[in-house]
Amino acid sequence: MRVVVIGATGNTGTSLLPELAREPAVDSVLGVGRRLPGLDLPKADWAAADVETDDLGPLLRGADAAVHLAWAIQPSRDLEALRRTNVIGSERVFRAVAEAGVPALVYASSVGAYSPGPKDRGVDESWLTGGIRSSFYSRHKAQVERLLDRFERERPETRVVRMRPGLVFKREAASGVRRLFAGPFLVNPLVHPRFLPVVPDLPRLRFQALHSDDAGAAYRLAVVREDARGAFNLAAEPVLDPQELGRLLGARPVRVPTRLARGATALSWRAHLQPTPPGWLDLALGVPIMDVARARTELGWEPRWRAGEALLDLLNGLRESAGLDTPPLLPDTGGPARARELTTGVGERAGEP
Numbered sequence: 321m322r323v324v325v326i327g328a329t330g331n332t333g334t335s336l337l338p339e340l341a342r343e344p345a346v347d348s349v350l351g352v353g354r355r356l357p358g359l360d361l362p363k364a365d366w367a368a369a370d371v372e373t374d375d376l377g378p379l380l381r382g383a384d385a386a387v388h389l390a391w392a393i394q395p396s397r398d399l400e401a402l403r404r405t406n407v408i409g410s411e412r413v414f415r416a417v418a419e420a421g422v423p424a425l426v427y428a429s430s431v432g433a434y435s436p437g438p439k440d441r442g443v444d445e446s447w448l449t450g451g452i453r454s455s456f457y458s459r460h461k462a463q464v465e466r467l468l469d470r471f472e473r474e475r476p477e478t479r480v481v482r483m484r485p486g487l488v489f490k491r492e493a494a495s496g497v498r499r500l501f502a503g504p505f506l507v508n509p510l511v512h513p514r515f516l517p518v519v520p521d522l523p524r525l526r527f528q529a530l531h532s533d534d535a536g537a538a539y540r541l542a543v544v545r546e547d548a549r550g551a552f553n554l555a556a557e558p559v560l561d562p563q564e565l566g567r568l569l570g571a572r573p574v575r576v577p578t579r580l581a582r583g584a585t586a587l588s589w590r591a592h593l594q595p596t597p598p599g600w601l602d603l604a605l606g607v608p609i610m611d612v613a614r615a616r617t618e619l620g621w622e623p624r625w626r627a628g629e630a631l632l633d634l635l636n637g638l639r640e641s642a643g644l645d646t647p648p649l650l651p652d653t654g655g656p657a658r659a660r661e662l663t664t665g666v667g668e669r670a671g672e673p
Contacts, residue, residue: 321346323543324383324422326371326413327390329353329646331493332428332485335536336387337361345544352379354390357646371409380420385543387426388413393500396595396667399456406460407467414471417478424479426542427468429551431486431528433461437608439526444611445484445551452606455599481542485554486528486610488535489630492644494637495651503594503666504658511638513569521562521573522581524605528555531625531633541619548619553610556623556630568628578605595667 323340327333328351340346341362349364351357356368367379371390380386390413392405410427417425435450437443451462465482472480489497498506535554542548558564562573585598615621625633636642643651653660 321384321544322348322350322382323385323387324350324352324380325387325389326352326369326376326379327388327428328366329355329357329359330389330391330648331488331490331496331532332535332539333389334359334492334644334646334649335490335532336389336539337364337536339533339536339540340364340543343540343544350379350383352376352390353646353648355647357644359645371413372404376413376416377420380416380422383420383422385424385426386413386417386422387428387539387543388417389428391428393457394595394667395664396456396589396597397665398668402456403460407463410464411467414467418471418475422478424481424543424546425471426481426483426539427464428539429465429482429484430457430461431484431553431555431607431610432458432603433465433484434607434610436606439524439609441609442611443608445553445614447608452599452603455603455606456597457600458603458607479546479549481548482551483535483539483542483554484551484610485535485538486530486627488532489529489634490532491633491637491640491642493532493649494634495641495643495653496649497634498638499595499653499661501594501596501600503596504661505593506638508639508641511635513571516569516571518574519562519565519569519571520576520581522576522578522605524578526559526561526609527604527607528559528610529627529630530554530556530623531630534621534623534625534630537624538615538619538621541621545619552615552619552621553612554615554621555610555612556625556627558627559609560627560631564628568632589667592666592668597667 433449435448449465451458566573643649
């Protein structure tokens, strides 16, 4: 089996490729990224391509499965640039998959595609995927779900799988996560439980997470299992809420009004102190809790990391400025003293070479 992974150099891709290398059914993997990494992985070759502009057909010809992971979080202040990558880029990937006659397509959707839903019970994959309107990430994920609906109607012969994970964490993604969500002013050594005496207790702050290695395992199963079709929720136990976060960090939950938290996020974003607009908070508070029974029963997937362990792994990586030798995850991508991040306006441009 030959597998092409588009967007292979990021958080999930760098966990998926080792999983595919260990899979006996997989003979070769082509990892595609906008810029070539320095990683050398078994069974893997690399190619540079941009989903917005490059011809993806030659990379996909002869593939038995394609995995589409490419997605942009920054620049958060240029929504048209994000749409070109996330929505138009995804449409170009799907068209190239169809034209190349690839038999299977696995797409990285997200819990963020879901419409607002309950926090006191899990919803299955039939929950509406209309997104959270104030979040560009959620809107784009919902729009791509509609593109995939059309793709499935037009190409019923193609096996299509939609993976909908919660937050995906690992130590090696820490530098990339900091750049995308916290920005250049985060002092890494302060990301330690002894410096985090309290956690905000916001109404509806309940979210799900999993380790990137477990996400990679789920994607591998979706690739190699020929009976896998449709959507799969992915998350580890337990659900993370202020009480569980307090237990993990030895911190005290302190009630914070949602309006105050959103206002502070919006103010710091407008002041260019951090790159995350308030729509991300709306997303966290709005999306439902997911039921992951289908992934367990039909894929045979079982996460090895608990949700809290995955979060702590990321926090350990933040303190140590951990990363990998790929452009999105390199610790020094922001330049000396994070100068490149500052000169790009903290969310004005991607902040990467």
